[in-house]
Amino acid sequence: MTLRLLPLLMLAAATSPADAVPADDAPQPAFFEALRAADLRLATIAYRLTTANAALCDQLQPQIGMPIHALTQYAPAARKAAATTFRFGATIGVEAVVAGAPADRAGVRANDSIVEIDGKAQPALPGTDAPENAGARDAAEAAIANAPVAQPLRMTLLRDGQRVPVAIKPVAGCRSRFEILLGSGLDASADGSVVQIGEKFFEGYSDAEIAVIVSHELSHNILRHRARLDAVKINRGMLAEFGRNGRLIRETEDQADLLGIYLLANAGYDPMSAPKFWREKGGDIDGGLFRSRTHGSSKARAEALVAAARDIAATPTRPIIPAVLATRNVPLR
Known part of the structure; x- marks a missing residue:
């Protein structure tokens, strides 16, 4: 279950005037934190609905309560500020963690970076000229969604420069992705x-x-x-x-x-x-x-x-x- 952020130079226009940033300036940390807070609210609601209603769904996926994002999703002008706020140590990062969900119980933290999913390496930090796209995020989402529901999902995280292995025991839930569509x-x-x-x-x-x-x-x-x-x-x-x-x-x-x-x-x-x-x-x-x-x-x-x-x-x-x-x-x- 993950959420999509539109390019941040577009998102600035979607905020209230008090929160907006000039198009030629990088968003401030408060802007990113507001996005994180909204994404966590949606992720929490979605986790609750999908897991409680698994018996009603004939298409299931592992639900772990951990919205992820990719540094390459952010516009180049906003990327440095995003990397600082979300502490990206690799391309894929954990944006937030739903309280009490499997990722939380496994010890995953917001701002962890993901370097491996079930033994498959995830991209390292992108170059400064990397094009803006969500491909890396989409691939990581698919790896999580397509993992066996009844088996632990093994990841290697990067936290403060240290590799941290975790095994997340997922909960079965309705198969669906959830996104905030800004603007x-x-x-x-x-x-x-x-x-x-x-x-x-x-x-x-x-x-x-x-x-x-x-x-x-x-x-x-x-x-x-x-x-x-x-x-x-x-x-x-x-x-x-x-x-x-x-x-x-x-x-x-x-x-x-x-x-x-x-x-x-x-x-x-x-x-x-x-x-x-x-x-x-x-x-x-x-x-x-x-x-x-x-x-x-x-x-x-x-x-x-x-x-x-x-x-x-x-x-x-x-x-x-x-x-x-x-x-x-x-x-x-």
Whole structure:
């Protein structure tokens, strides 16, 4: 489970004016620490949702609670400041560690660098002229995601110049990546493998409120909505709101709302947080992230989820396997 940072010279424009930096200046440490804090919030929510709902997912991966990043993801002008703040000793670094997760229990620390994953060497520090790209990070993510769920994940870390071997005992969780998409406001999306959440959710929304959005988008991935919509050639462009396009997109959105509240409950969140969110905050995003003809109104969504919350309250066992889960292999019509 990892998160993506856009080039920092672009990100500066996405911050509030007080936090922004001139395009020709490197960001200050506080800027990087704010990014780390937001990424850790998302990683913690994602770890909780994916591991608690493993029984609902037919595609699993090791979840270790350790978002990683690569020095080469940062724009060249910001790279020196990023290397100093995050103490990169190699290309791949541990950005943060979720409290109580497997990486934390194994002794991994934020700002550790990763030099080996299951015996495979990871890149050393890049040259000053290395191009900006996320390839090294993506390869390291894939090595972690594709490791056996039931076996310890062995890494060699670099900490204060010393090599530190660790064996992380992962927890099985739903297969998905989670990213903060900066510069995108209150947008959120899921493409079948990645959940992206706009940075504005981290500027005034509680973790419980963010979890409502994350669980909705994770539900799209669990229910294979992107692939199922593609299979019946649904138009997501200018014609998305009309006719069969709008009807089937709305069907998938309603399903994601419904499954999402069960994901929340299984992960120990108050299921009433979902209808409460739509009553109190839905107006912030109606017409933006949730367009009127492909998504229900905030009021309609809240009312539907209250009914689901009552069903959840009457079911003491966890995890609950809701009936909507059976739709993931049913073609849309």
